[in-house]
Amino acid sequence: MSDPAMQLRERLATVSDLGAAAALLSWDQQTYMPPGGAGARAEQLATLSRMSHEVFTADATGALIEAASDAVSGLPTDSDDAALLRVARRDFERLRKLPSAFVADFTRTRAQARQDWIEARKQADFGRFLPVLTKIIALTRQQAEYLGYSEHPYDALLDAYEPELRTAEVRTLFAELRDGLRPLIAAAQANAGAVNDEPLHRGYDEQVQLQVSEQIIAELGYDFNRGRQDLAPHPFCINFAPTDVRITTRVTRNELNMCLFGSLHEMGHALYEQGVPVQFARTPLARGASLGIHESQSRMWENLVGRSRPFWRRFLPTLQARFPQLNDVDSEGFYRAVNRAQPSLIRVEADELTYNAHIMVRFELELALLEGALDPVDLPAAWNAKMQAYLGLTPPDDAVGVLQDIHWSGGMIGYFPTYTLGNVISAQLYGAAQQQQAGLSDELAGGEYGGLLHWLRANLHAHGRKFTPRELLQRITGGDLDAKPYLAYLGAKFGELYG
Amino acid sequence: MSDPAMQLRERLATVSDLGAAAALLSWDQQTYMPPGGAGARAEQLATLSRMSHEVFTADATGALIEAASDAVSGLPTDSDDAALLRVARRDFERLRKLPSAFVADFTRTRAQARQDWIEARKQADFGRFLPVLTKIIALTRQQAEYLGYSEHPYDALLDAYEPELRTAEVRTLFAELRDGLRPLIAAAQANAGAVNDEPLHRGYDEQVQLQVSEQIIAELGYDFNRGRQDLAPHPFCINFAPTDVRITTRVTRNELNMCLFGSLHEMGHALYEQGVPVQFARTPLARGASLGIHESQSRMWENLVGRSRPFWRRFLPTLQARFPQLNDVDSEGFYRAVNRAQPSLIRVEADELTYNAHIMVRFELELALLEGALDPVDLPAAWNAKMQAYLGLTPPDDAVGVLQDIHWSGGMIGYFPTYTLGNVISAQLYGAAQQQQAGLSDELAGGEYGGLLHWLRANLHAHGRKFTPRELLQRITGGDLDAKPYLAYLGAKFGELYG
Numbered sequence: 001m002s003d004p005a006m007q008l009r010e011r012l013a014t015v016s017d018l019g020a021a022a023a024l025l026s027w028d029q030q031t032y033m034p035p036g037g038a039g040a041r042a043e044q045l046a047t048l049s050r051m052s053h054e055v056f057t058a059d060a061t062g063a064l065i066e067a068a069s070d071a072v073s074g075l076p077t078d079s080d081d082a083a084l085l086r087v088a089r090r091d092f093e094r095l096r097k098l099p100s101a102f103v104a105d106f107t108r109t110r111a112q113a114r115q116d117w118i119e120a121r122k123q124a125d126f127g128r129f130l131p132v133l134t135k136i137i138a139l140t141r142q143q144a145e146y147l148g149y150s151e152h153p154y155d156a157l158l159d160a161y162e163p164e165l166r167t168a169e170v171r172t173l174f175a176e177l178r179d180g181l182r183p184l185i186a187a188a189q190a191n192a193g194a195v196n197d198e199p200l201h202r203g204y205d206e207q208v209q210l211q212v213s214e215q216i217i218a219e220l221g222y223d224f225n226r227g228r229q230d231l232a233p234h235p236f237c238i239n240f241a242p243t244d245v246r247i248t249t250r251v252t253r254n255e256l257n258m259c260l261f262g263s264l265h266e267m268g269h270a271l272y273e274q275g276v277p278v279q280f281a282r283t284p285l286a287r288g289a290s291l292g293i294h295e296s297q298s299r300m301w302e303n304l305v306g307r308s309r310p311f312w313r314r315f316l317p318t319l320q321a322r323f324p325q326l327n328d329v330d331s332e333g334f335y336r337a338v339n340r341a342q343p344s345l346i347r348v349e350a351d352e353l354t355y356n357a358h359i360m361v362r363f364e365l366e367l368a369l370l371e372g373a374l375d376p377v378d379l380p381a382a383w384n385a386k387m388q389a390y391l392g393l394t395p396p397d398d399a400v401g402v403l404q405d406i407h408w409s410g411g412m413i414g415y416f417p418t419y420t421l422g423n424v425i426s427a428q429l430y431g432a433a434q435q436q437q438a439g440l441s442d443e444l445a446g447g448e449y450g451g452l453l454h455w456l457r458a459n460l461h462a463h464g465r466k467f468t469p470r471e472l473l474q475r476i477t478g479g480d481l482d483a484k485p486y487l488a489y490l491g492a493k494f495g496e497l498y499g
Numbered sequence: 500m501s502d503p504a505m506q507l508r509e510r511l512a513t514v515s516d517l518g519a520a521a522a523l524l525s526w527d528q529q530t531y532m533p534p535g536g537a538g539a540r541a542e543q544l545a546t547l548s549r550m551s552h553e554v555f556t557a558d559a560t561g562a563l564i565e566a567a568s569d570a571v572s573g574l575p576t577d578s579d580d581a582a583l584l585r586v587a588r589r590d591f592e593r594l595r596k597l598p599s600a601f602v603a604d605f606t607r608t609r610a611q612a613r614q615d616w617i618e619a620r621k622q623a624d625f626g627r628f629l630p631v632l633t634k635i636i637a638l639t640r641q642q643a644e645y646l647g648y649s650e651h652p653y654d655a656l657l658d659a660y661e662p663e664l665r666t667a668e669v670r671t672l673f674a675e676l677r678d679g680l681r682p683l684i685a686a687a688q689a690n691a692g693a694v695n696d697e698p699l700h701r702g703y704d705e706q707v708q709l710q711v712s713e714q715i716i717a718e719l720g721y722d723f724n725r726g727r728q729d730l731a732p733h734p735f736c737i738n739f740a741p742t743d744v745r746i747t748t749r750v751t752r753n754e755l756n757m758c759l760f761g762s763l764h765e766m767g768h769a770l771y772e773q774g775v776p777v778q779f780a781r782t783p784l785a786r787g788a789s790l791g792i793h794e795s796q797s798r799m800w801e802n803l804v805g806r807s808r809p810f811w812r813r814f815l816p817t818l819q820a821r822f823p824q825l826n827d828v829d830s831e832g833f834y835r836a837v838n839r840a841q842p843s844l845i846r847v848e849a850d851e852l853t854y855n856a857h858i859m860v861r862f863e864l865e866l867a868l869l870e871g872a873l874d875p876v877d878l879p880a881a882w883n884a885k886m887q888a889y890l891g892l893t894p895p896d897d898a899v900g901v902l903q904d905i906h907w908s909g910g911m912i913g914y915f916p917t918y919t920l921g922n923v924i925s926a927q928l929y930g931a932a933q934q935q936q937a938g939l940s941d942e943l944a945g946g947e948y949g950g951l952l953h954w955l956r957a958n959l960h961a962h963g964r965k966f967t968p969r970e971l972l973q974r975i976t977g978g979d980l981d982a983k984p985y986l987a988y989l990g991a992k993f994g995e996l997y998g
Contacts, residue, residue, distance in 0.1 A: 017546035020539065021520045024527055032531075036725030037743030040519065040780060044739070047516035051550060226535035240543070244536030281539060 004067035005081070011061055012088060013282040018052040020240040030232045031248060042111030049107045050100060057095050065089050080285070083466035087284045090163070097146045106139050110411045117409035124399035126380050133408060134376045137369050140413045144370070153370050157414030161291040162421060163468050167367070170417050173424065173483055174360055180487040184353055188341045188498045189392070195497055197340040199329045200256040208322050209251050213263035216315055220301070221453045222247075222267045223274055234348070234406050235262045237269035237298075241281050245273040256323075257338055258349070261302050268301035269294055271453065275461025285464040291415065293469050295422020296429055297456070303352050303423075304430050304489070305449060309335045314447030339497055343391035345400045353494050356423060357390040362405070362416040370413070425473070427486035429460070432477045503566035504580070510560055511587060512781035517551040519739040529731045530747060541610060552602065556594050564588050579784070582965035586783045589662070596645050605638050609910045616908035623898035625879050632907060633875045636868050639912045643869070653869050656913030660790040661920060662967045664980075666866070669916050672923065672982055673859055679986040684853055687840045687997045688891070694996055696839040698828045699755040707821050708750050712762035715814055719800070720952045721746075721766045722773055733847075733905075734761040736768035736797075740780050744772040756837055760801050767800035768793055770952065774960025784963040790914065792968050794921020795928055796955070802851050802922075803929050803988070804948060808834045813946030838996055842890035844899045852993050855922060856889040861904070861915040869912070924972070926985035928959070931976045 022045055029041050055061070068085055075082045113132040120129035144153035152167040159165070214229055232248035239245040247266035251259035272288050280286040288294040305311055312331040319334075320326045329337075341353035350358055365382055368374035374382055383402040384394050395401030407415050433455045434441045443451045459476055473480060521544055528540050554560070567584055574581045612631040619628035643652035651666040658664070713728055731747035738744040746765035750758040771787050779785040787793040804810055811830040818833075819825045825833075840852035849857055864881060867873035873881055882901040883893050894900030906914050932954045933940045942950045958975050972979060 013542070014546050014550070017543045018550070020543050021524060021547060025520060025523055028523060028527070032727060032729070034723065034725055034727050034743060034745075036722070037739060040740030040742055043512070043781065044516045044519050047513050048520055051513070051517070223535070224533065226533055228531060228533050230531070240536060241539030243539055244533060246533075282542065 003071070004064050005071050008061070008064040008068045008085075008088065009283065011055065011064060012084075012284060015052050015056045016282040016284070016286070018048050018055070022048040022052070023238050023240055027238050027246060030234070030236070031230045038111075038115055042108060042115075045111060046104055046107040050104045053095065053098075053100055053103045056092065057098075057100070061092055062096070065092060078466070080279075080466070084283055084285055087465055091284055094147065094160075097148065098143065099146070102139075102142065102146065106143070106411060109135055109139060110409070113409040113411070114406075117403065117406065121399050121403040124397040124403070126398040126403060129403060129409070130376060133379075136408060136411050137376055137413070140411060141370060152367075154367055154414060157370075158417065159414075161412075161415050161418050163290055164470055165292075165421075169481070170363065170421075173481060174363065174417075174420065176483045177356055177420065177424075177487065178360060180483065181353070181356060181490070184490060184494045184498075185341075185343070185357070185391075188353060188494060189343065191498045192342055195336050195340040196333075197257075197337040199326060199334060199337045201254050202256075202325050203253055204256050204323055204325075206251045206253055206259075209256065209259045210249070212319060212322050213249060213259050216260075216318060217263055217267040220264075220267065220271075220449055222270055226274055227270055229263065229266075235266050237266045237273065239270075239273040239287070242274060242276045242278050242286055243281070245270045261306060261338070264306040265298045265302040268298035271301070271456070272297045272461050275457045276464040277462060280464045285466055287465050289463070289465050289467060289472050290469040291418035292421030292425055293460070293472060295419055296425035297422075297460075299422045300426040300430055304426055305444075305452070307335075307338050307352060308444075310445050310447040312338070336497065339493070341494060341498070343393055345387070345393055345395050346404055348404075353490060354391060356420045359416050359420040361386040361390055366413050366416065421481070424481060424483050424486045425469075427489045428473065428477050428479075428482060429456075430489075431485045433459075502570070503563050504570050504584075507560075507563040507567045507584075507587065508782065510554065510563060511583075511783060514551050514555045515781040515783070515785070517547050517554070521547040521551070522737050522739055526737050526745060526747075529733070529735070530729045545606065545610075548606065552594070552599075555591065560591055561595070564591060577965070579778075579965065583782055583784055586964055590783055593646065593659075596647070597642065598645070601638075601641065601645065605642070605910060608634050608638060609908070612908040612910070613905075616902065616905070620898050620902040623896040623902070625897045625901060628902060628908070629875060632878075635907060635910055636875055636912070639910060640869060651866075651869075653866055653913060656869075657916065658913075660911075660914050660917050662789055663969055664791075664920075668980065669862065669920075672980060673862065673916075673919070675982045676855055676919065676923070676986065677859060679982065680852070680855060680989070683989060683993045683997075684840075684842065684856070684890075687852060687993060688842065690997045691841060694835050694839040695832075696756075696836040698825060698833060698836045700753050701755075701824050702752055703755050703822055703824075705750045705752055705758075708755065708758045709748070711818060711821050712748060712758050715759075715817060716762055716766040719763075719766065719770075719804075719948055721769055725773055726769055728762065728765075734765050736765045736772065738769075738772040738786070741773060741775045741777050741785060742780070744769045760805060760837070763805040764797045764801040767797035770800070770955070771796040771960055774956045775963040776961060779963045784965055786964050788962070788964050788966060788971055789968040790917035791920030791924055792959070792971060794918055795924035796921075796959075798921045799925040799929055803925055804943075804951070806834075806837050806851060807943075809944055809946040811837070835996065838992070840993060840997070842892055844886070844892055844894050845903055852989060853890060855919045858915050858919040860885040860889055865912050865915065920980070923980060923982050923985045924968075926988045927972065927976055927981055928955070929988075930984045932958075 025041060025045055025048070029038075033041060065085065065088055072079070072082045072085050077083075109132065113136055116129050116132045120126060140157065141153060144156040147156035147159070149156040154167045158167060158170070210229070214224070218224060226243045227245045227247065230246065230248050231250060233250065235247070235249050237245065237247045247263065247270050249259050249262040249266060272294060276286050309331065312334045316326070316329070316331045316334050326334075339352070341351040343354050344350055347355070347358035361383065364386060365374065365379065368382070369376065369379075380398050380402045387401070388394050407413075433452060434444070437451060437455050440451050440455065443449070460472065463472065467475065470480065524540060524544055524547070528537075532540060564584065564587060571578070571581045571584050576582075608631065612635055615628050615631045619625060639656065640652060643655040646655040646658070648654040653666040657666060657669070709728070713723070716728075717723055725742045726744045726746065729745070729747050730749060732749065734746070734748050736744065736746045746762065746769050748758050748761040748765060771793060775785050808830065811834045815825070815828070815830045815833050828836075838851070840850040842853050842856075843849055846854070846857040860882065863885060864873065864878065867881070868875065868878070879897050879901045886900070887893050906912070932951055933943070936950060936954050939950050939954065942948070959971065962971065966974065969979065
């Protein structure tokens, strides 16, 4: 019989393969599945989830982790083998706390919730979603109890997406951001006419938009031999191996920015996954460190790169070659157009400046739901009140209000803060890259991004999931989460545009 | 704890879900997967196959089958519950006869064979494929020994695809077909100029071809709410549930028949699977009775319906509306064009008349290989000799000869006869439908197919896999396999076209 480390790897490979199969079922569900397939798909996903959970949380896995520990006890903590065991143990201990029956119930409920949410949003009818959402919230609270926490039940949920981060830290970070953003948003509202985004709304053939977006992301380094782009109502990046990392986007004739920045955003996620070493395949190391770190990559390419002046000095001619109706716009005009910032109702269409307010609304509502301070039936009213407070807007109906996001139907409470964490971290890493790599600032100013990708590959992507987000930030920047670089970036950019 | 029958259903549902997941991975592999994903996909499929085999062949499954037997002992044999137990027991006993070490070896060998076959065909180099093919044949003979047989080792293999059919019966059937087909093929060769298929080769936009094929199969009853059509190099039908049955087709600008009849063929398979009762979902009853019965459905819609005069009287205007370059062709001319019959080298491109000769070549070679009468090294020469004898053609190289089919690299010896069985059964069922359903012949003569589908739904599709092919034929036609209706159909059709 092979040694315990080898046996553990085989077992983790089985779990990874089951997870990859489930991921493909999910990809298909959101791209090509015919409507009639939904019920059977829910059952299939529940079974894969249950099998994966059973194999991974079996006593035998725990015994192999213990037995394999001896073999790595002499290795440096940053070695691949030591990291693999550390991550496997962490996942094992977390999942062992969840009974299989609970996991299967949660999976089935989520599948049902997905369907109910789609219908509810279509009809702008929150009541259609309320029963299953109530069950989702109850299951989520139950999950927090199973997982355990010392300060706040939300800590247990957050930990699934952003290991080791505590709710109290998010509160502090968000308070600093809120104070820093308030004057910037106020200035943008006061000078709304300063930026004109008319060039984005001239009508652009959808197929050509998709082709141009694929041309641009290929030039930036997305490997179409190990990925593809499809259409989906809600863009996402998903991977079945470092050699098969797919993205989806959406396209609207009269909103040129939607497909373009959707593709750039998901490409940022995908570059991370495509950069994970192939030898990590079929192990729990073969993915990003956390959702916040992941989002730092998507936001960096979408915003810090994609909404910069040098980017459009380089790529506007690419757009104009396919869309001659843009020939009267110069790169400065296009730069301004894609950076128009105004309060709006829909998070995924929000601009860079007001985006974080949407996250704060959701974070505060999730805390209230978890704490029992907010009854799910009162969610629409609470949503609308917070939207008014943060952005001065009230949704005309729930479809563009409380029903707009897919997350709660997926049981993903504790997820939203990672979007804003990603924004914060993107600025930290962008700064660190320019400090550490000679000549990089000049390259970026010239619209050259190969050096940036190279630095990210070496300093972040190559580690996969070996380190926690905190460890990674420490290794790369020498510090912890810090809102200042992000606020400085936003202040300089939007101060100039709307100042 | 629930009763044994319920527990057995749950276990079978798990196996079914794992199979559905594997099917989706395979669908994706053949439609959308980027090239880089191939290696990881092979691992994922191997894992799902292993998990499914482990769950299904576990001692616990056998114990549940025994325990559940009491509950159904008083039920009529054609009840759903009795059939489910019968089919589950049959599958269980068959798979339990194969030692797990043998299954693993066969799986590894097939994976190797697939790679070697692809290379060998690319280079038209049979020697590249010979070593692994020799091993495949040895393993196949071994498999027959494990499974057991009373007359011929080929019986044990055939049984996997066409339960209970014996090799001797195939020999008798094929001999009758051979004698009946010989003068028809000779007449077609002697009067090759009698049928002109020029209208098929005028150049037709691929996207429009796909749209027209989808319009036609939707009108015939394919439910796009529970299915979809995509492109694949080799057309196939695959199902993940009776509520999600997908087909693929291929399209060539200058071969109008390829997409059209590819779609009709796969639609025939899909109508069968979409017609399986939804309450059979997640059980081994939720699919067709055998490959031969399945092929009877694809061939019926492709040939007996799709290559008939009434079909084109109805649908030629549909084609002409999208392809005005066909306006000078009348339905009689189009009917003749799609029925051109001439000997050719490639099975999957063969016409309705000469197709079966390709199957007979393969059947006779498989028997000789199994019996040890033919050494694998002599296979190319034997192939070419039989092609000359049956069709008067000798392949210029092995890529378009002995290496053309994927089946042997997949260990699928015993599969080919089911294609011809499908042809034979299609004519039996088409005749039975017209005898049993008043007015159906007139409907068919008028290009109306709703009544045919209704009859197939009630008499065949509704049974799923409850009965063996022989039981089904007995129930429906009152008799056994019979070549005469098929020969009568071909004789009338091609006697007129080429007489």
